[in-house]
Amino acid sequence: MFNTVTIVGVGLISGSFSLALKEKGLAKKVIGVSRTAASAQKALELGLIDEALPLEQAIAQSDLIYVAIPVDVTIPVMKQVMDLVTDKQIVADAGSTKHALCLALNDHPMRRQFVATHPMWGTEYSGPEAAVRDAFVGRACVICEKEKSDPAAVEKIEQVYRALGMHIIYMDADSHDTHAAYISHISHITSFALANTVLEKEREENTIFELAGGGFESTVRLAKSNPAMWVPIFMQNRENVLDVLNEHISQLRKFKACLEKENYQYLQELIENANKIKRIIK
């Protein structure tokens, strides 16, 4: 499908994307652009990329430029990328927020070459070593502001994500950010806060280590996530995240009130309501 693809950033998402492109035969060559020589070297060693080059040289020989870096640096880097591409090239990002980026690129003369995407897959790990085979499978990929992109570019990007096993959902950038706050960003905050709670209350770390079972691990797993990725997400999606966080704190206060007042009938009802999530996730 592509002769040469450049990935900007050589980490969890871009690395896994590159492995999938290669495995599916969708790219003959993948070039990596990285701010640090060590990451580029690691990505080469792991076979995530065939070559490491500076941004300009990489773009000059690529059909697709795929940007997957923290969302705060995405905006200036993406402007650089867009200033360098022609209408024969496609640009896509993989960022967890969409409003700020779409707004920043809205009036760029090459806007139609850009497809705003968010493949909703990830793990709590980061860097080239975090890249895995068979990522993305069975998950959703959101495409925002489809109407502002060249239809042929959108179609190619959709073909790639579908070949990777994803299903496509279309949204405007604001809706994406609202939903992402509910579905993804709040889970990370609760997990970070839960880790801090346990680290604060449970001074005997050996005991946590010995006792921690499946429930604890699954709720606290995301607390290992990288602040370099998550602080910018929370900055860019601040209002939505605050809105959901306020609701979450008020939901937790209901549990607190039940326990304080020993109102176990209401506690039962709160849990029964939570059980409705069964309808939604298997």
Added chain:
Amino acid sequence: MFNTVTIVGVGLISGSFSLALKEKGLAKKVIGVSRTAASAQKALELGLIDEALPLEQAIAQSDLIYVAIPVDVTIPVMKQVMDLVTDKQIVADAGSTKHALCLALNDHPMRRQFVATHPMWGTEYSGPEAAVRDAFVGRACVICEKEKSDPAAVEKIEQVYRALGMHIIYMDADSHDTHAAYISHISHITSFALANTVLEKEREENTIFELAGGGFESTVRLAKSNPAMWVPIFMQNRENVLDVLNEHISQLRKFKACLEKENYQYLQELIENANKIKRIIK
């Protein structure tokens, strides 16, 4: 090891325990005691038990009586069981709280036949259909008030749990309940509250269904857990759970304050602190 074992309750824990006993050749026969005929029938069909009997008849022919039912009914049922056993029999429970039960049995004339245990394994499912093979492996089993039990009984129970792949930790009942609040009970409350948050904020359930990725599923998975099991746990461990819940709400308020004041330096520090959980869980 045992000729006949009675499991009181035929659900997730007792059913998985029975499957493991049979697979390891630790029991020739397993009798199930259940309040409902339908569960007993299901347990028979699934091969969790060889026979279903009323409590008295079951105890009369058993070497080990293993009680795994919601912690509120555990206390009266355990008193009944203890009134029926001789000093040739061993009794153990699998409850998620230990203080109330140990207190209730403290002066029972057969106290030494009882071993208070909490195998720290579980899933969000319940009932006979939830029982699985290879449960318990690699997890901790807490034994409380070991010194109040007959050493021979403790040794047999430890042998069983070790044969199932568990490691043994000793604690007094109060310490167990404090640690269980940090490691297990708070995770369930955050997960119930997160489910309620998302169900409240996200009225488009189809969107949750389509977007939900690994992070959301892992933090909200426990929200499917059964209120019949969890309300009594929160009742019995009310003070410890309230203590951890208050800490958790105050940790979440720190995240909220960072976002409100746009103090991203402190947000970074909060996340870096949460990352320390890496030292403890792999």
